[in-house]
Each structure stands twice: as structure tokens, then as C-alpha cells.
Amino acid sequence: MTDGSATAFVPGHVTAFFSPELDDDPTKAGARGAGITLSDGVTVRVAPGQGLELDGEPVSVEAVDTVRSALRIEARIEATTKLPLGAGFGVSGALALGTAIAANRAFDLRLSANELVTIAHGAEVRAGTGLGDVVAQAQGGIPIRLEPGAPPHGLLDGVSDRGRVEYITFGELSTEAILDDGTDHLAAAGRRALSWVVDEPTLPTLLRAGRGFARETDLLTDRVYQAIEAVSEAGGEASMAMLGETVVALETGLSEAGFEPSSCAIHQPGAIIEE
Amino acid sequence: MTDGSATAFVPGHVTAFFSPELDDDPTKAGARGAGITLSDGVTVRVAPGQGLELDGEPVSVEAVDTVRSALRIEARIEATTKLPLGAGFGVSGALALGTAIAANRAFDLRLSANELVTIAHGAEVRAGTGLGDVVAQAQGGIPIRLEPGAPPHGLLDGVSDRGRVEYITFGELSTEAILDDGTDHLAAAGRRALSWVVDEPTLPTLLRAGRGFARETDLLTDRVYQAIEAVSEAGGEASMAMLGETVVALETGLSEAGFEPSSCAIHQPGAIIEE
Numbered sequence: 069m070t071d072g073s074a075t076a077f078v079p080g081h082v083t084a085f086f087s088p089e090l091d092d093d094p095t096k097a098g099a100r101g102a103g104i105t106l107s108d109g110v111t112v113r114v115a116p117g118q119g120l121e122l123d124g125e126p127v128s129v130e131a132v133d134t135v136r137s138a139l140r141i142e143a144r145i146e147a148t149t150k151l152p153l154g155a156g157f158g159v160s161g162a163l164a165l166g167t168a169i170a171a172n173r174a175f176d177l178r179l180s181a182n183e184l185v186t187i188a189h190g191a192e193v194r195a196g197t198g199l200g201d202v203v204a205q206a207q208g209g210i211p212i213r214l215e216p217g218a219p220p221h222g223l224l225d226g227v228s229d230r231g232r233v234e235y236i237t238f239g240e241l242s243t244e245a246i247l248d249d250g251t252d253h254l255a256a257a258g259r260r261a262l263s264w265v266v267d268e269p270t271l272p273t274l275l276r277a278g279r280g281f282a283r284e285t286d287l288l289t290d291r292v293y294q295a296i297e298a299v300s301e302a303g304g305e306a307s308m309a310m311l312g313e314t315v316v317a318l319e320t321g322l323s324e325a326g327f328e329p330s331s332c333a334i335h336q337p338g339a340i341i342e343e
Numbered sequence: 344m345t346d347g348s349a350t351a352f353v354p355g356h357v358t359a360f361f362s363p364e365l366d367d368d369p370t371k372a373g374a375r376g377a378g379i380t381l382s383d384g385v386t387v388r389v390a391p392g393q394g395l396e397l398d399g400e401p402v403s404v405e406a407v408d409t410v411r412s413a414l415r416i417e418a419r420i421e422a423t424t425k426l427p428l429g430a431g432f433g434v435s436g437a438l439a440l441g442t443a444i445a446a447n448r449a450f451d452l453r454l455s456a457n458e459l460v461t462i463a464h465g466a467e468v469r470a471g472t473g474l475g476d477v478v479a480q481a482q483g484g485i486p487i488r489l490e491p492g493a494p495p496h497g498l499l500d501g502v503s504d505r506g507r508v509e510y511i512t513f514g515e516l517s518t519e520a521i522l523d524d525g526t527d528h529l530a531a532a533g534r535r536a537l538s539w540v541v542d543e544p545t546l547p548t549l550l551r552a553g554r555g556f557a558r559e560t561d562l563l564t565d566r567v568y569q570a571i572e573a574v575s576e577a578g579g580e581a582s583m584a585m586l587g588e589t590v591v592a593l594e595t596g597l598s599e600a601g602f603e604p605s606s607c608a609i610h611q612p613g614a615i616i617e618e
Binding site for chain 1: 613
């Protein structure tokens with residue numbers, strides 16, 4: 069052990085579409101799908117101690133507790149983010165992954181990058197709060213999840229592009245509740261969307277495949293539907309973030325449609341250690 | 344096609360040790376091993392046209408020509424770098440990968456991230472100028488190559504750490520000539536070094552495993568040997584870059600031993616598209 073602290077930054081991640089793949093082994097379970105990682109993310113500081121604070125408020129996040137106990141550390145975690153919780157930005161996955169990466173450095177745990185991703189992914193899957201955010205956030209960019217699960221089970225590709233996005237959140241959706249409703253229709257629609265993006269790995273196709281997935285799976289709320297339509301009418305590309313009442317658009321798509329969104333870059337590096 | 348241009352940045356990569364794995368399929372061939380990617384790298388601008396210039400001078404790089412013909416583009420490539428060619432920094436791999444990534448954007452080729460890495464890796468392996476730089480440079484950080492080859496054959500892990508390194512180059516070594524000498528002794532020593540780093544994935548262990556590999560394979564030149572010894576005597580960690588007459592040290596290891604090295608950060612993002 070050590071008396072040091074360490075800080076990690078993990079990008080936000082909006083999933084455009086997904087195909088849940090269940091497995092008793094949480095490192096093999098996960099989701100195929102694709103999404104966009106965001107330069108708006110979560111900064112996670114880990115030091116010896118107790119507790120978890122998000123933006124100065126004590127919170128309880130099951131995936132983070134699981135990571136702490138898997139690593140056998142007594143750690144105090146202080147996280148900050150601009151992103152809303154429970155709205156489809158992968159904040160819980162970012163907390164789990166950021167905790168693992170920063171704890172590895174703060175406590176000199178000597179785990180490899182893949183081991184840290186595997187621990188955080190397994191914790192998130194067990195908690196039921198996410199299926200594919202952690203592996204996407206570890207990679208960065210515009211991840212395409214070809215095979216579900218943590219390394220070495222999961223297989224990632226990516227859209228090779230950069231740019232800016234806008235996002236707006238109207239409310240929360242519970243990943244757990246939606247997955248509890250059954251996953252067969254999600255899996256079928258997710259596989260169709262994935263084959264489209266594999267065939268043409270571009271950002272506009274990713275958003276179009278996401279819109280198709282949202283329609284087919286009946287996950288669109290009225291407010292999300294209307295915002296996506298408004299962006300399309302203004303000539304832009306938008307889709308729903310899975311799973312939250314959130315719309316993400318390329319470039320200035322939402323502001324050109326009259327909304328007042330947040331704006332950030334597509335985050336190319338993926339999760340990184342900061343000083 | 345388009346009249347646009349695009350620019351990619353690819354980090355330098357110093358290999359600490361490697362185990363060549365030959366295969367008739369260049370996407371399966373490559374090397375197990377580990378190394379460090381550097382914030383000193385190669386910026387590659389691609390536009391319609393002809394020619395390849397490195398720092399304003401016309402050069403010929405077989406891997407770049409192979410990438411251009413695989414992509415069926417008529418491209419002018421202008422690259423700049425602080426790194427020396429032929430000295431173990433993966434400059435030819437960076438040129439191949441940077442060309443593929445920037446050309447994908449400039450010519451709207453709609454290839455995925457993995458496809459671009461595969462094309463660049465195959466071109467580099469065919470040219471005989473490198474075996475593992477491209478996949479390492481695509482990932483960034485401190486890549487551990489567990490299985491050789493391009494996606495989806497290759498399997499990467501990484502040391503989860505950050506920091507600065509120093510490097511100094513005394514001269515060039517020919518990767519082609521050393522590989523032509525036979526690879527059995529390299530493969531055996533490379534596998535031993537890899538098992539050490541897999542067991543303890545830390546930066547100091549990576550450098551120690553690299554020193555062991557360099558000794559066992561008789562690749563150390565006198566100047567490299569003396570520099571590594573001088574860094575060790577000053578309390579630092581250094582190793583030889585495979586394959587160049589180059590020494591890389593953690594933090595300020597070389598300057599504390601009395602050398603006047605270049606200095607840069609470990610590059611966490613891996614190859615990225617710039618504006």
C-alpha cells in the first residue's frame with residue numbers, strides 16, 4: 069500500500085444502439101453495439117480512505133463498491149462530472165473504470181490495463197447499470213462493439229473520425245428496468261443496426277442506425293422523438309442515447325434546431341491517467 | 344473522392360523486446376512484445392496529389408506506397424517528425440498508419456479503424472521494416488502485444504501508467520538485416536521477457552525485461568551498453584530501443600547520467616485524427 073493518490077479521466081459514452089448478450093460470467097456478458105465517447109466525462113480521484121463523492125455529494129454506486137472490494141482496497145473516491153447520472157452517458161461505468169485505473173496507480177496494484185477494464189466491466193454488468201460502456205470508454209473515439217464482454221472476450225472496432233457533438237437531456241431512464249422487460253427484441257434490432265454500421269462505418273450511418281434501433285424497440289419518448297425530428301428537419305443528424313431521455317447530435321445539430329444543448333468533442337484517447 | 348485534405352498524428356514507439364512471429368498472411372504475422380509510445384511522433388497530412396515528403400525532403404517508404412495502392416488513392420503525403428528514421432522509433436510504421444488514417448478521412452473511404460490498422464500493419468510487415476509498431480501506435484500508452492498481428496488476430500494489453508521518458512540515438516540499425524539473421528533466438532528471449540512483464544505489468548519491469556532481452560540476443564552495441572550502465576549507476580531505468588542504436592530511459596534517467604537526451608511524455612491516446 070501507499071499514501072499516494074491518483075486521478076483518472078474517463079470519457080462519457082452515449083450508446084446509439086445495442087444488442088444485450090447475457091452470460092453467467094460477467095466478463096463474457098455485455099453488449100454488441102456502437103456509440104460515441106465524449107470529452108465531457110468523469111474525473112475520478114482515488115486516495116486511501118473511505119467514501120464516494122460525486123461533485124461533492126456522497127453517493128452510492130454499486131459498481132464502484134464492487135471494484136473496491138475486488139481490488140481489496142480501502143479507498144476514498146472523489147469524482148466530478150458535468151454529465152447527468154442515469155441519462156445514458158455511462159457515468160456509472162466511468163466511475164467504475166476511473167476507480168480501477170486510479171486505484172491501480174494510487175495503491176501500486178500492478179494490474180494490467182486489460183485486467184482493470186475487466187474488473188470494472190464485470191462490476192458494471194453485475195450491478196445491472198450498463199453492458200458496454202466500460203469497454204467503449206476504455207477505447208475512446210467512436211467504438212463499435214463487435215463482440216460483447218471484457219478483454220479478451222470482447223472485440224472492438226471503431227469509426228475512424230473526429231468532430232464535435234451536442235447533447236441535451238430531458239430526463240432519466242432506468243437501464244435495469246428496461247433490461248428486466250426482456251431483451252430479445254433489443255437483441256434483434258441491435259444486430260440489424262450493427263450490421264449497417266459494420267457495412268458503412270461512418271458517423272452519419274451510426275446516428276441513422278441508432279434512430280432505426282430506437283424506433284424498432286419503442287424506446288423513444290415523445291420529447292426525444294420531437295427533438296430528433298427537429299434536428300432532422302434542420303438538416304442535422306441526431307439519435308437517442310441508450311438508455312436515457314437524452315438526444316445527441318453531430319456538430320451543431322441541436323442548436324440549429326433551436327435547442328440549448330451542451331457541446332463537447334468526440335474524445336479520441338479513451339480513459340487516461342492524469343497527474 | 345474529394346478535394347479535401349486530412350491530418351493524422353501517430354506517436355513514436357520504442358520496442359523494449361519482441362518475439363517475431365512469421366506467417367504467410369501479413370495480417371497474422373507480427374511480433375509479441377512490449378514497448379512505450381511517445382508524444383514525439385509523426386504528423387502526416389494527406390491530400391490528393393503525388394509524392395511523399397518527410398520534413399520537406401522527398402523520401403521513399405515502401406510501406407507508405409503499399410498503403411496508397413491498397414487504398415487505391417493518388418495521394419500527396421507531407422509528414423513531419425522530430426524522430427530519427429531507422430533508429431527504433433517506428434517512424435515507418437507511423438508513416439504507414441498516419442497515411443491510412445488521414446487518407447480515410449481525406450478521401451471519404453469509409454473504412455473502419457481496424458481495417459486501417461490492418462492495412463498499415465500488413466504494409467509494414469511486407470516491407471520488412473517493422474512487425475509490431477503499427478498495432479502499438481494505434482493503441483498508444485504502454486502496449487503489451489500478447490498475440491501478433493493486426494485486428495482481429497492480434498491481442499493487446501497494456502501497462503496502466505503514465506510519465507515522461509528521455510531518449511538518445513547513437514545511430515541506425517537495420518530491422519531487415521537483423522531479422523534476416525534468423526529469428527529463433529529472438530523469439531525465445533522475447534517470450535521470456537514477455538512472461539516477465541505479463542506477470543508484473545509495470546514500467547520498471549518493462550525496462551528490466553528489455554535489458555535482459557538485449558543482453559541475451561547480443562543486440563547491444565558498445566555505446567548503447569555504456570549508456571544503459573551509466574543510467575543504472577545513476578539510479579535510473581533504461582533499455583535499448585529495438586531496433587536502433589537508441590537508449591530510452593524513464594523520467595530523467597539519461598540526463599541524470601550526464602547525457603543530453605530528448606525528452607517527451609508517454610503518449611496515452613494512440614494514433615489520432617487532427618484537424
